[in-house]
Amino acid sequence: MESTALNGRMARWQILLSEFDIVYVNQKAVKGSAIADFLASRALEDYEPLNFNFPNEDLxxxxxxxxxxxxxxxxxxxxxxxxxxxxxxxxxxxxxxxxxxxxxxxxxxxxxxxxxxxxxxxxxxxxxxxxxxxxxxxxxxxxxxxxxxxxxxxxxxxxxxxxxxxxxxxxxVNKPEDMKPIQISIHEAPAHCYNIDDEEEKDDHPWYHDILRYVKSREYPDHATENDKRILRRLAIDYVLDGDILYKKGKDQVLLRCVDAVEAKKILEEVHEGKMTETYKDWHEKLPFALLAYRSSVRTSTGATLFSLVYGMEAVLPIEVEIPSLRVLAELKLDEAEWIQSRYDQLNLIEEKRLKAIRHSQMYQKRMM
Missing domain, CATH: 3.30.420.10 (Ribonuclease H-like superfamily/Ribonuclease H)
Structure with a gap:
């Protein structure tokens, strides 16, 4: 009735009601609790709840x-x-x-x-x-x-x-003979790990042998089809060769070293070896390994490792010495003066790294609130 654009019928009603002192008020939304209270006050004595059972379901x-x-x-x-x-x-x-x-x-x-x-x-x-x-x-x-x-x-x-x-x-099942036995198998490792082991057992080559061969000398495997060659060229784009070692470029441009099945097994055993303690008496022998793992793992709250915030560089894992990583190989090529200079550069940037960790922690706390 308070609208400025009224049709003929509403305008006629407004003229007829204008002689009365009427105040028009918009109706407010009805809350769900009011409806629930209204229904509860008028509950039926013979009310039965809905039955959601499905008697024809299989078992x-x-x-x-x-x-x-x-x-x-x-x-x-x-x-x-x-x-x-x-x-x-x-x-x-x-x-x-x-x-x-x-x-x-x-x-x-x-x-x-x-x-x-x-x-x-x-x-x-x-x-x-x-x-x-x-x-x-x-x-x-x-x-x-x-x-x-x-x-x-x-x-x-x-x-x-x-x-x-x-x-x-x-x-x-229409006939009893249609029922087939269901065999369930449990594997201790993902299927692709078994596939890698099987492939390497066949030809004594690591899984990345074809990619390494193509990146190094642009050679294709024997009996490769045109489709195989096209796939190999597409895969090789994400790999980099440094000497005789092949690396895969990660999404964050970090180079990941390619390892064969034996090296992969050794790395997994080194990283995940054993439990915290085998008996209650040897906890003091396992404690240094647990502390190393804690200090060299990235903390979610800071986005950095405790080791890097103290020393300005990441800790070198024992497995990186046995199977040299890219940074270990890069440092081996430095002479003593160059290595000392690189450490000075890392220490000069340590304050910036700590400030970055503080900002990361503050933003993390805001997200958690």
Whole structure:
């Protein structure tokens, strides 16, 4: 009504109402709490919450046994249903029956359903009449065992059963013979590491041999196709040769030395060797190594290492002496006077480096606040 541009009907209403003393006020937004209070004051006595269960979801169980399993030994069962208590009971019963078929006598049952586990343990009472028959059936089946124990585990610790339950929901088995065994393998190292080892075992050359050969003398591997040559030229752009040592240019223009499988294994063992202590008596022997690792690691708060802020240069790791890095090789080429001058330059810039670390720390604190 207070708008300056009114259509015919609104203008007519404004003229008719002008004889009255009326103040127009815009309606304010209605808060969600007011709506909630209004609904709560008018709650129905026979109200029933929505049921989000999906009774047609598929289920799966996982049964595991020790590798050297012997008759009468312990057998573990992990089951996972969907979000339906009936489906979880079905999964548990399926696994128990599988254990009975295998003549298992000692069974541990693990499930991520608090309802099913604690009802079977007798700690929770049964209220749903549909579940009473399932619990009764489970109690009848476990009489076939000498010992049965039920354990509750969180869902994030029951990932294998959960993954297989998801896999089971993705396809339907029309015939029993359509079921294929699922083989799961665990590798101790990433797949590309195995690939590097396999390649080097075949021809006794490191993984970067073709790149080194091309960068050094522009030669292609034998029997290389045009596509292989094009890929090799594209890869070689990111590599630099210094003498006989090949380096890869990083995104920050740092040169990374290329190492073969033996050197890579040695470096990993050197960096990640052992634990902090092997026994409680040898902690004083391991302490210097732990302190070196702490002082030579970049701190997130400062963006620099403690060693560089004190001495103006980065610490030389023992592995860099055994397998010379680029900076070690560069310093070996300097005579004593040049090396002393380079140390003076580093010390002259140490204050600037410390100020930079302080600014980095202040910005880091602002981001954390």
């Amino acid at each position: 799966m169980y996982v049964a595991t046994a020790e590798k050297d399993f012997q008759k009468g030994g312990l057998w573990k069962l992990n089951f996972d249903g969907a979000s339906n208590a009936i489906a979880k009971y079905e999964a548990c019963i399926m696994g128990i029956r599988a254990a009975i078929e295998r003549k298992i006598k000692v069974l541990e049952v693990y499930g991520d359903s608090t309802l099913v586990i604690y009802q079977l343990k007798g700690e929770w009472e049964m209220r749903d009449p549909k579940l009473i028959r399932y619990r009764k059936l489970v109690l009848e089946l476990i009489e076939e065992f000498n010992s049965v124990t039920f354990y509750y585990i969180p869902r994030d610790e029951n990932q294998m059963a959960d993954a297989l339950a998801t896999l089971a929901s993705m396809f339907k």
